[in-house]
Amino acid sequence: xxxxxxxxxxxxxxxxxxxxxxxxxxxxxxxxxxxxxxxxxxxxxxxxxxxxxxxxxxxxxxxxxxxxxxxxxxxxxxxxxxxxxxxxxxxxxxxxxxxxxxxxxxxxxxxxxxxxxxxxxxxxxxxxxxxxxxxxxxxxxxxxxxxxxxxxxxxxxxxxxxxxxxxxxxxxxxxxxxxxxxxxxxxxxxxxxxxxxxxxxxxxxxxxxxxxxxxxxxxxxxxxxxxxxxxxxxxxxxxxxxxxxxxxxxxxxxxxxxxxxxxxxxxxxxxxxxxxxxxxxxxxxxxxxxxxxxxxxxxxxxxxxxxxxxxxxxxxxxxxxxxxxxxxxxxxxxxxxxxxxxxxxxxxxxxxxxxxxxxxxxxxxxxxx
Amino acid sequence: xxxxxxxxxxxxxxxxxxxxxxxxxxxxxxxxxxxxxxxxxxxxxxxxxxxxxxxxxxxxxxxxxxxxxxxxxxxxxxxxxxxxxxxxxxxxxxxxxxxxxxxxxxxxxxxxxxxxxxxxxxxxxxxxxxxxxxxxxxxxxxxxxxxxxxxxxxxxxxxxxxxxxxxxxxxxxxxxxxxxxxxxxxxxxxxxxxxxxx
Ligand SMILES: Nc1ncnc2c1ncn2[C@@H]1O[C@H](COP(=O)(O)OP(=O)(O)OP(=O)(O)O)[C@@H](O)[C@H]1O
Ligand SMILES: [Mg+2]
Ligand SMILES: [Zn+2]
Numbered sequence: 023x024x025x026x027x028x029x030x031x032x033x034x035x036x037x038x039x040x041x042x043x044x045x046x047x048x049x050x051x052x053x054x055x056x057x058x059x060x061x062x063x064x065x066x067x068x069x070x071x072x073x074x075x076x077x078x079x080x081x082x083x084x085x086x087x088x089x090x091x092x093x094x095x096x097x098x099x100x101x102x103x104x105x106x107x108x109x110x111x112x113x114x115x116x117x118x119x120x121x122x123x124x125x126x127x128x129x130x131x132x133x134x135x136x137x138x139x140x141x142x143x144x145x146x147x148x149x150x151x152x153x154x155x156x157x158x159x160x161x162x163x164x165x166x167x168x169x170x171x172x173x174x175x176x177x178x179x180x181x182x183x184x185x186x187x188x189x190x191x192x193x194x195x196x197x198x199x200x201x202x203x204x205x206x207x208x209x210x211x212x213x214x215x216x217x218x219x220x221x222x223x224x225x226x227x228x229x230x231x232x233x234x235x236x237x238x239x240x241x242x243x244x245x246x247x248x249x250x251x252x253x254x255x256x257x258x259x260x261x262x263x264x265x266x267x268x269x270x271x272x273x274x275x276x277x278x279x280x281x282x283x284x285x286x287x288x289x290x291x292x293x294x295x296x297x298x299x300x301x302x303x304x305x306x307x308x309x310x311x312x313x314x315x316x317x318x319x320x321x322x323x324x325x326x327x328x329x330x331x332x333x334x335x336x337x338x339x340x341x342x343x344x345x346x347x348x349x350x351x352x353x354x355x356x357x358x359x360x361x362x363x364x365x366x367x368x369x370x371x372x373x374x375x376x377x378x379x380x381x382x383x384x385x386x387x388x389x390x391x
Numbered sequence: 392x393x394x395x396x397x398x399x400x401x402x403x404x405x406x407x408x409x410x411x412x413x414x415x416x417x418x419x420x421x422x423x424x425x426x427x428x429x430x431x432x433x434x435x436x437x438x439x440x441x442x443x444x445x446x447x448x449x450x451x452x453x454x455x456x457x458x459x460x461x462x463x464x465x466x467x468x469x470x471x472x473x474x475x476x477x478x479x480x481x482x483x484x485x486x487x488x489x490x491x492x493x494x495x496x497x498x499x500x501x502x503x504x505x506x507x508x509x510x511x512x513x514x515x516x517x518x519x520x521x522x523x524x525x526x527x528x529x530x531x532x533x534x535x536x537x538x539x540x541x542x543x544x545x546x547x548x549x550x551x552x553x554x555x556x557x558x559x560x561x562x563x564x565x566x567x568x569x570x571x572x573x574x575x576x577x578x579x580x581x582x583x584x585x586x587x588x589x
Pocket of ligand 1: 085
């Protein structure tokens, strides 16, 4: 069966959850409960089943349940294209997060082989109006979800650039050392640019042609004014090398993929996303996530697990119904949160329901039918 | 929480600092040693004493030795003009285990990293350059890890040697971020045979 879903999930000493155990089927999951009950914490735990720091970008230590702080663990049983997998991730106090897949220690990049997870959080509502860094990260996560090797490439680029920035700040003048690092930046950088472009092309190919409740966005890449960003490895290395005197004065690398910005335009209106209304910006984001999910369904063979935090609350009834219809058509196990149960009425039997409460300082989760 | 006499607790503390051992396994290891103090503990203490007195880094290549010059650098049979550059002694041992390389080594003792304050001097790179003429080296084989720092170091050395000697690098059968020490002999042999000139 071409599905990807969690069959079981357990959270142990993870944020507000002391011991939460869930048994699930492939249907979407509606989570409801009061503010502070522990709904988003469940989504965050699931987001750790994909490479990176999860949907809050938290450090391992922050996720340990207070006041005990004894270390936490998230365990999941996954059905991925009919194959059964066990994923365990945990952190001991003061230590980095660890990962085991099917009983064997594994690097995070391995997760992309068996699972694809996308998320949308309220914090992303400001994506189009805040700094370029968030948009770059958003695009790199899309690329990572489509091409698992993108994560490694991004880390290699980042490492080489940080090394070079250190040389610049320390005023080191060993040209050979710069050149060696610039070669690494250029090789990872060219791959990074190619991955971003390929991700944009992939999304464009699966965006709906007709105007629906979630408007298509045209994506493009931009570099700061007056800066050219060559995309061949050789030209990129040369451009970074030419920038050395300027970089030395600035104390950091001024040219490279880390300066690129993602621009989105509301296609039907030809209005840049940053000038759209709040509701339109949200609709654009949802449209991109859905396009990403469709592309994954085609390329990976199953739709991704979706984590949609408070997505229902910000949509009018008509758009909400349209979103549910899209999710059901995709066949994705979408985890959606909201404060009220009635937000999910429309889904009826087609979703499983979880009620989350806070009692005596811990989150309690109950399956509702 | 000292439940053993002070000297024994001190030994456990030291053992627990060894890679691969934690406080619990160190405690078990020490109990095991004490239970077999005749066959195991005393000979182990002697062996450690002997190594503590004689172990040092080879002045020429950085290999671990018990004399100023290691057996590989001392052996004329290994002077075949090939010099293999590795990050650390564990990598050298991995190459030796595979048993295919007949030349000599140069152990850098790390990789270039500005963030960790490791520059060319810290890595015996000047010494490496001196060895090319002194030992009539005809080919330098870079056996560095596929990490960013490993590849930066490889690029740096290749650049410094350009025009002086043939420089090659192990074929990339080596996985990204993979370390020589973790590769099996067959993979190392294949990577050496298929090395490519830079
Ligand atoms: N490390 C931690 N240890 C214990 N509790 C924590 C930890 N981190 C966060 N919490 C608590 O978890 C609670 C639930 O957080 P969560 O974000 O999941 O709520 P929510 O149900 O999504 O609420 P809302 O509807 O307001 O978004 C919060 O009260 C928060 O203080
Ligand atoms: Mg929340
Ligand atoms: Zn030696």
